[in-house]
Amino acid sequence: WEALRTQKTLLVEAGTGTGKTLAYLxxxxxxxxxxxxxxxxxxxQEQIFSKDIPFLQRVLPRTFTAAYMKGRQNYLCLWRLQxxxxxxxxxxxxxRTWLQRLARxxxxxxxxxxxxLADLPDDAPVWSEVCTTSESCLGQxxxxxxxxxxxRMRQEAAASDVIIVNHHLxxxxxxxxxxxxxxxxxxxxxxxxxxxxxxxxxxxQHFGLSVSSYRIEEL
Numbered sequence: 001w002e003a004l005r006t007q008k009t010l011l012v013e014a015g016t017g018t019g020k021t022l023a024y025l026x027x028x029x030x031x032x033x034x035x036x037x038x039x040x041x042x043x044x045q046e047q048i049f050s051k052d053i054p055f056l057q058r059v060l061p062r063t064f065t066a067a068y069m070k071g072r073q074n075y076l077c078l079w080r081l082q083x084x085x086x087x088x089x090x091x092x093x094x095x096r097t098w099l100q101r102l103a104r105x106x107x108x109x110x111x112x113x114x115x116x117l118a119d120l121p122d123d124a125p126v127w128s129e130v131c132t133t134s135e136s137c138l139g140q141x142x143x144x145x146x147x148x149x150x151x152r153m154r155q156e157a158a159a160s161d162v163i164i165v166n167h168h169l170x171x172x173x174x175x176x177x178x179x180x181x182x183x184x185x186x187x188x189x190x191x192x193x194x195x196x197x198x199x200x201x202x203x204x205q206h207f208g209l210s211v212s213s214y215r216i217e218e219l
Contacts, residue, residue: 112149
């Protein structure tokens, strides 16, 4: 609370199961500031958004809203899905059955988040053909811009008091802000890093340079 009030840096270390998450969420929410919570793992993101936030929305005297942001590759791109469906012949590695399922799911899903597809294999080739990518995104020129799941996610985050992200997305946003006028995460007043021991590695990935055969192929 004191660190948030005086806008100072605070470093805290505590063992597993001591209640660290609630210890930072409660003052963050009661401060009235727009706060980003960044985690090292998706599991902790899920726990905070699905368990801790709903609990605090019930018991705290202050009403607040929260949003959950993931990287682009977690969301369905309606434009890429339409393009794939219109191709006269599908790439050999794309499963037509899954493509049809994705098309039906696209009509009903409120988020476009692949986490809703529990049985979709992690390495399913069809997903890499229909997920959102920065290279293929048309932005406001896209015919699906108003329905776009990335657009919705960002609008929801912009209107929320607490934004839950992971370290990769946080540093991707910092790197983007350093090199251009764009941004992924809406402007915020304070940030809490949970699982902060991952920060050094993630920051190096986003602010360092690396070359690989995979990246050359992608380019």
